[in-house]
Amino acid sequence: MSFEKTPGWLDWYDGPSRPAFTLPEGAVDAHCHVFGPGAEYPYAPERKYTPCDASREQLFALRDHLGFHRNVIVQATCHGADNRAMADACRAADGRARGVATVRRDVSDETLADLHDAGVRGVRFNFVKRLVDFTPKDELMEIAGRIASMGWHVVIYFEARDLGELESFFTALPTTVVVDHMGRPDVSQPLDGPEFQGFIRFLRENENIWSKVSCPERLSVAGPPALDGERAPYRDVAPFARTVVETFPERVLWGTDWPHPNLKDHMPDDGLLVDFIPHIAVDGELQRRLLVDNPMRLYWPDLAGDT
Ligand code: 0GY
Numbered sequence: 001m002s003f004e005k006t007p008g009w010l011d012w013y014d015g016p017s018r019p020a021f022t023l024p025e026g027a028v029d030a031h032c033h034v035f036g037p038g039a040e041y042p043y044a045p046e047r048k049y050t051p052c053d054a055s056r057e058q059l060f061a062l063r064d065h066l067g068f069h070r071n072v073i074v075q076a077t078c079h080g081a082d083n084r085a086m087a088d089a090c091r092a093a094d095g096r097a098r099g100v101a102t103v104r105r106d107v108s109d110e111t112l113a114d115l116h117d118a119g120v121r122g123v124r125f126n127f128v129k130r131l132v133d134f135t136p137k138d139e140l141m142e143i144a145g146r147i148a149s150m151g152w153h154v155v156i157y158f159e160a161r162d163l164g165e166l167e168s169f170f171t172a173l174p175t176t177v178v179v180d181h182m183g184r185p186d187v188s189q190p191l192d193g194p195e196f197q198g199f200i201r202f203l204r205e206n207e208n209i210w211s212k213v214s215c216p217e218r219l220s221v222a223g224p225p226a227l228d229g230e231r232a233p234y235r236d237v238a239p240f241a242r243t244v245v246e247t248f249p250e251r252v253l254w255g256t257d258w259p260h261p262n263l264k265d266h267m268p269d270d271g272l273l274v275d276f277i278p279h280i281a282v283d284g285e286l287q288r289r290l291l292v293d294n295p296m297r298l299y300w301p302d303l304a305g306d307t
Contacts, residue, residue: 003038003050010267011052012259016065017271021278023067024288028295031180031214031255033076034059034089041088044080048131051078054259056089062258063096066274072253072299074100074124074155076261077131081107083115090119098299100124100155103147105139116150121299122178123147127158127166130262137169148174153298159184160195167202176208176298178253181215182244187236188221196240203248210251210298213241213290216276217260217268224266233272241280249289253298254281 037053075086083101090099099120125140126132153176160183183199203209216234224233245252256270281287296304
Protein backbone atom coordinates (compact mmCIF):
# COMPACT_ATOMS: atom_id res chain seq x y z
CA MET A 1 0.00 0.00 0.00
CA SER A 2 1.34 3.48 -0.74
CA PHE A 3 0.32 6.69 1.00
CA GLU A 4 0.35 10.37 -0.02
CA LYS A 5 1.72 12.65 2.66
CA THR A 6 -0.53 15.43 3.93
CA PRO A 7 0.13 18.53 1.76
CA GLY A 8 2.78 20.73 3.34
CA TRP A 9 4.10 17.89 5.49
CA LEU A 10 7.62 18.55 6.80
CA ASP A 11 9.86 15.47 6.82
CA TRP A 12 12.16 14.78 9.75
CA TYR A 13 15.65 16.23 9.42
CA ASP A 14 18.15 13.76 8.06
CA GLY A 15 21.66 14.64 9.22
CA PRO A 16 21.20 16.10 12.71
CA SER A 17 24.24 17.71 14.29
CA ARG A 18 26.15 16.05 17.06
CA PRO A 19 25.09 17.72 20.30
CA ALA A 20 27.62 19.74 22.26
CA PHE A 21 25.94 18.51 25.47
CA THR A 22 27.03 15.01 26.52
CA LEU A 23 24.06 13.04 27.77
CA PRO A 24 24.53 11.14 31.04
CA GLU A 25 25.16 7.43 30.69
CA GLY A 26 21.96 5.46 30.26
CA ALA A 27 19.89 8.46 29.09
CA VAL A 28 16.34 7.75 27.89
CA ASP A 29 14.57 9.54 25.04
CA ALA A 30 11.17 9.24 26.71
CA HIS A 31 8.98 10.60 23.90
CA CYS A 32 9.42 9.57 20.30
CA HIS A 33 7.42 7.80 17.62
CA VAL A 34 7.72 5.53 14.61
CA PHE A 35 5.64 6.08 11.46
CA GLY A 36 5.09 2.89 9.51
CA PRO A 37 6.71 2.36 7.13
CA GLY A 38 3.25 2.58 5.62
CA ALA A 39 3.88 -0.25 3.15
CA GLU A 40 4.44 -2.62 6.08
CA TYR A 41 2.32 -0.99 8.78
CA PRO A 42 -0.52 0.86 7.02
CA TYR A 43 -1.67 4.16 8.47
CA ALA A 44 -5.09 4.01 10.13
CA PRO A 45 -8.21 4.91 8.12
CA GLU A 46 -9.35 7.33 10.87
CA ARG A 47 -6.01 9.25 10.92
CA LYS A 48 -6.00 13.06 10.77
CA TYR A 49 -2.70 13.29 8.90
CA THR A 50 -0.54 11.09 6.67
CA PRO A 51 3.14 11.41 7.60
CA CYS A 52 6.39 10.51 5.87
CA ASP A 53 7.71 7.13 6.94
CA ALA A 54 9.98 7.03 10.00
CA SER A 55 11.13 3.50 10.72
CA ARG A 56 12.42 1.88 13.88
CA GLU A 57 15.87 1.47 12.28
CA GLN A 58 15.97 5.22 11.64
CA LEU A 59 14.87 5.87 15.23
CA PHE A 60 17.58 3.59 16.63
CA ALA A 61 20.20 5.27 14.42
CA LEU A 62 19.15 8.66 15.84
CA ARG A 63 19.29 7.25 19.39
CA ASP A 64 22.89 6.15 18.85
CA HIS A 65 23.90 9.35 17.07
CA LEU A 66 22.60 11.58 19.87
CA GLY A 67 23.98 9.38 22.66
CA PHE A 68 20.77 8.02 24.16
CA HIS A 69 20.69 4.48 25.46
CA ARG A 70 16.95 3.82 25.51
CA ASN A 71 13.68 4.98 23.93
CA VAL A 72 10.06 5.23 24.99
CA ILE A 73 8.05 4.93 21.80
CA VAL A 74 4.63 6.55 21.98
CA GLN A 75 1.89 5.34 19.65
CA ALA A 76 1.28 8.06 17.06
CA THR A 77 -2.31 8.96 16.21
CA CYS A 78 -1.72 8.24 12.50
CA HIS A 79 -1.72 4.55 13.50
CA GLY A 80 -4.95 4.80 15.50
CA ALA A 81 -5.27 1.82 17.88
CA ASP A 82 -3.22 -0.48 15.63
CA ASN A 83 -0.12 -0.72 17.80
CA ARG A 84 1.90 -3.09 15.59
CA ALA A 85 4.52 -0.63 14.30
CA MET A 86 5.20 0.66 17.83
CA ALA A 87 5.13 -2.79 19.49
CA ASP A 88 7.37 -4.36 16.82
CA ALA A 89 9.82 -1.48 17.28
CA CYS A 90 9.91 -2.19 21.02
CA ARG A 91 10.44 -5.90 20.37
CA ALA A 92 13.29 -5.14 17.97
CA ALA A 93 15.16 -2.97 20.48
CA ASP A 94 16.73 -5.74 22.59
CA GLY A 95 15.10 -4.48 25.76
CA ARG A 96 16.15 -0.88 25.08
CA ALA A 97 12.67 0.42 24.26
CA ARG A 98 9.37 0.63 26.09
CA GLY A 99 6.07 1.63 24.53
CA VAL A 100 2.92 3.62 25.19
CA ALA A 101 -0.12 2.29 23.33
CA THR A 102 -3.50 3.49 22.21
CA VAL A 103 -6.28 1.04 22.99
CA ARG A 104 -10.06 1.05 22.76
CA ARG A 105 -12.63 -0.34 25.14
CA ASP A 106 -12.90 -3.59 23.16
CA VAL A 107 -9.21 -4.49 23.57
CA SER A 108 -8.88 -8.06 24.86
CA ASP A 109 -6.91 -9.12 27.92
CA GLU A 110 -4.82 -11.23 25.57
CA THR A 111 -3.86 -8.20 23.43
CA LEU A 112 -2.96 -6.22 26.54
CA ALA A 113 -0.77 -9.11 27.71
CA ASP A 114 0.93 -9.26 24.28
CA LEU A 115 1.58 -5.52 24.39
CA HIS A 116 3.05 -5.88 27.87
CA ASP A 117 5.31 -8.62 26.56
CA ALA A 118 6.50 -6.32 23.77
CA GLY A 119 7.42 -3.67 26.36
CA VAL A 120 4.34 -1.46 26.59
CA ARG A 121 3.88 0.14 30.00
CA GLY A 122 1.28 2.82 29.38
CA VAL A 123 -1.67 4.05 27.35
CA ARG A 124 -2.09 7.51 25.88
CA PHE A 125 -5.34 9.46 26.17
CA ASN A 126 -5.35 12.26 23.61
CA PHE A 127 -7.60 15.32 23.96
CA VAL A 128 -6.10 17.39 21.13
CA LYS A 129 -9.04 17.78 18.77
CA ARG A 130 -7.01 18.21 15.57
CA LEU A 131 -5.45 14.75 16.19
CA VAL A 132 -8.27 12.46 17.30
CA ASP A 133 -12.03 11.97 17.45
CA PHE A 134 -13.67 12.30 20.85
CA THR A 135 -13.65 9.25 23.15
CA PRO A 136 -16.17 9.25 26.04
CA LYS A 137 -14.57 9.63 29.46
CA ASP A 138 -16.30 6.54 30.85
CA GLU A 139 -14.54 4.47 28.17
CA LEU A 140 -11.18 5.99 29.09
CA MET A 141 -11.79 5.43 32.80
CA GLU A 142 -12.67 1.80 32.14
CA ILE A 143 -9.40 1.34 30.19
CA ALA A 144 -7.45 3.10 32.96
CA GLY A 145 -8.88 0.68 35.53
CA ARG A 146 -7.79 -2.31 33.47
CA ILE A 147 -4.27 -1.13 32.75
CA ALA A 148 -3.75 0.05 36.36
CA SER A 149 -3.88 -3.55 37.46
CA MET A 150 -1.00 -4.32 35.05
CA GLY A 151 1.17 -1.64 36.64
CA TRP A 152 0.88 0.64 33.57
CA HIS A 153 0.36 4.40 33.61
CA VAL A 154 -1.63 6.93 31.56
CA VAL A 155 -0.08 9.57 29.30
CA ILE A 156 -2.33 12.56 28.61
CA TYR A 157 -2.04 15.05 25.77
CA PHE A 158 -4.12 18.24 25.89
CA GLU A 159 -3.91 21.98 25.18
CA ALA A 160 -3.43 24.35 28.14
CA ARG A 161 -6.80 26.05 27.63
CA ASP A 162 -8.61 22.70 28.14
CA LEU A 163 -7.04 21.82 31.50
CA GLY A 164 -9.84 23.42 33.54
CA GLU A 165 -12.50 21.32 31.89
CA LEU A 166 -10.48 18.08 32.02
CA GLU A 167 -8.83 18.38 35.43
CA SER A 168 -11.42 16.45 37.46
CA PHE A 169 -11.13 13.53 35.04
CA PHE A 170 -7.33 13.58 35.20
CA THR A 171 -7.22 13.67 38.99
CA ALA A 172 -9.62 10.70 39.19
CA LEU A 173 -7.27 8.45 37.17
CA PRO A 174 -6.02 5.53 39.28
CA THR A 175 -2.44 5.44 37.95
CA THR A 176 0.63 7.57 37.56
CA VAL A 177 -0.31 10.18 34.94
CA VAL A 178 2.26 11.76 32.59
CA VAL A 179 1.43 15.05 30.85
CA ASP A 180 2.86 15.50 27.37
CA HIS A 181 4.82 18.69 26.64
CA MET A 182 3.89 20.52 29.89
CA GLY A 183 0.26 20.67 28.80
CA ARG A 184 1.26 22.88 25.85
CA PRO A 185 1.59 26.30 27.56
CA ASP A 186 1.27 29.50 25.57
CA VAL A 187 4.82 30.76 26.13
CA SER A 188 3.91 34.28 25.06
CA GLN A 189 2.03 34.53 28.36
CA PRO A 190 3.96 35.31 31.55
CA LEU A 191 5.59 32.56 33.54
CA ASP A 192 3.79 33.82 36.64
CA GLY A 193 0.48 34.25 34.80
CA PRO A 194 -2.66 32.26 35.60
CA GLU A 195 -2.31 29.68 32.82
CA PHE A 196 1.12 28.36 33.67
CA GLN A 197 0.67 28.78 37.41
CA GLY A 198 -2.53 26.73 37.08
CA PHE A 199 -0.43 23.94 35.57
CA ILE A 200 2.13 24.17 38.39
CA ARG A 201 -0.69 23.99 40.95
CA PHE A 202 -2.14 20.95 39.13
CA LEU A 203 1.19 19.13 39.58
CA ARG A 204 1.72 20.37 43.12
CA GLU A 205 -1.69 19.15 44.29
CA ASN A 206 -1.39 15.74 42.61
CA GLU A 207 1.74 13.80 43.42
CA ASN A 208 0.93 11.06 40.91
CA ILE A 209 1.12 13.54 38.00
CA TRP A 210 4.39 13.87 36.06
CA SER A 211 5.30 16.12 33.14
CA LYS A 212 7.35 15.77 29.99
CA VAL A 213 9.34 18.97 29.52
CA SER A 214 9.64 18.25 25.83
CA CYS A 215 8.79 19.91 22.52
CA PRO A 216 10.31 23.41 22.72
CA GLU A 217 10.12 23.40 18.91
CA ARG A 218 6.34 23.03 19.11
CA LEU A 219 5.83 25.59 21.85
CA SER A 220 8.32 28.26 20.80
CA VAL A 221 7.13 31.54 19.34
CA ALA A 222 10.69 32.87 18.96
CA GLY A 223 11.85 29.76 17.08
CA PRO A 224 15.13 27.94 16.89
CA PRO A 225 17.93 30.30 15.91
CA ALA A 226 20.97 30.02 18.08
CA LEU A 227 21.71 33.59 19.11
CA ASP A 228 25.20 35.05 19.31
CA GLY A 229 26.61 31.90 17.78
CA GLU A 230 25.61 29.91 20.87
CA ARG A 231 23.80 26.61 20.73
CA ALA A 232 21.01 27.92 22.98
CA PRO A 233 17.80 27.31 21.06
CA TYR A 234 14.15 27.99 21.87
CA ARG A 235 14.94 30.52 24.58
CA ASP A 236 11.34 31.53 25.13
CA VAL A 237 10.38 27.98 26.22
CA ALA A 238 13.37 27.39 28.50
CA PRO A 239 12.06 29.30 31.58
CA PHE A 240 8.81 27.30 31.51
CA ALA A 241 10.56 23.94 31.27
CA ARG A 242 13.22 24.94 33.80
CA THR A 243 10.54 25.90 36.31
CA VAL A 244 8.88 22.49 36.00
CA VAL A 245 12.23 20.66 36.26
CA GLU A 246 13.28 22.59 39.36
CA THR A 247 9.90 22.42 41.09
CA PHE A 248 9.27 18.70 40.44
CA PRO A 249 12.71 17.18 39.79
CA GLU A 250 11.52 13.65 40.57
CA ARG A 251 8.52 13.79 38.20
CA VAL A 252 9.89 15.06 34.88
CA LEU A 253 10.81 13.29 31.63
CA TRP A 254 12.37 14.50 28.39
CA GLY A 255 12.06 13.29 24.80
CA THR A 256 13.00 14.38 21.30
CA ASP A 257 9.48 13.85 19.83
CA TRP A 258 11.22 12.55 16.70
CA PRO A 259 9.97 12.40 13.90
CA HIS A 260 8.10 15.56 14.93
CA PRO A 261 4.60 15.20 13.49
CA ASN A 262 2.64 18.17 12.20
CA LEU A 263 5.25 20.89 12.49
CA LYS A 264 4.31 23.70 10.14
CA ASP A 265 7.19 26.16 10.01
CA HIS A 266 10.46 24.35 10.65
CA MET A 267 11.86 20.93 11.36
CA PRO A 268 14.24 20.86 14.32
CA ASP A 269 17.80 19.58 14.28
CA ASP A 270 17.61 16.88 16.95
CA GLY A 271 21.21 17.60 17.95
CA LEU A 272 20.20 21.17 18.77
CA LEU A 273 17.20 19.87 20.74
CA VAL A 274 19.59 17.90 22.95
CA ASP A 275 21.51 21.12 23.48
CA PHE A 276 18.31 22.60 24.93
CA ILE A 277 18.58 20.22 27.91
CA PRO A 278 21.28 22.01 29.95
CA HIS A 279 19.19 25.20 29.72
CA ILE A 280 16.31 23.53 31.52
CA ALA A 281 18.17 21.09 33.79
CA VAL A 282 21.12 23.17 34.77
CA ASP A 283 23.25 20.80 36.82
CA GLY A 284 24.34 17.19 36.70
CA GLU A 285 21.93 16.07 39.42
CA LEU A 286 18.86 17.52 37.67
CA GLN A 287 20.06 16.12 34.34
CA ARG A 288 20.51 12.63 35.78
CA ARG A 289 17.03 12.65 37.30
CA LEU A 290 15.39 13.96 34.11
CA LEU A 291 17.18 11.68 31.69
CA VAL A 292 17.98 8.55 33.65
CA ASP A 293 16.50 8.08 37.14
CA ASN A 294 12.92 9.17 36.43
CA PRO A 295 12.36 7.32 33.14
CA MET A 296 14.07 4.21 34.53
CA ARG A 297 11.79 4.24 37.60
CA LEU A 298 8.71 4.48 35.39
CA TYR A 299 9.65 2.21 32.48
CA TRP A 300 12.43 -0.13 33.71
CA PRO A 301 11.82 -0.35 37.47
CA ASP A 302 13.70 -3.66 37.62
CA LEU A 303 16.86 -1.98 36.33
CA ALA A 304 16.44 1.40 38.07
CA GLY A 305 19.52 2.14 40.10
CA ASP A 306 21.89 0.05 37.96
CA THR A 307 21.70 1.59 34.49
C1 0GY B 1 3.54 14.70 19.54
C2 0GY B 1 2.64 15.74 19.03
C3 0GY B 1 1.71 15.66 18.05
C4 0GY B 1 1.23 14.48 17.42
C5 0GY B 1 1.09 13.26 17.99
O1 0GY B 1 0.44 11.06 18.00
C6 0GY B 1 0.48 12.10 17.34
O2 0GY B 1 0.03 12.20 16.21
O3 0GY B 1 1.50 13.04 19.22
C7 0GY B 1 1.10 16.92 17.58
O4 0GY B 1 0.70 16.99 16.41
O5 0GY B 1 1.06 17.88 18.38
O6 0GY B 1 3.68 14.51 20.72
O7 0GY B 1 4.14 14.04 18.73
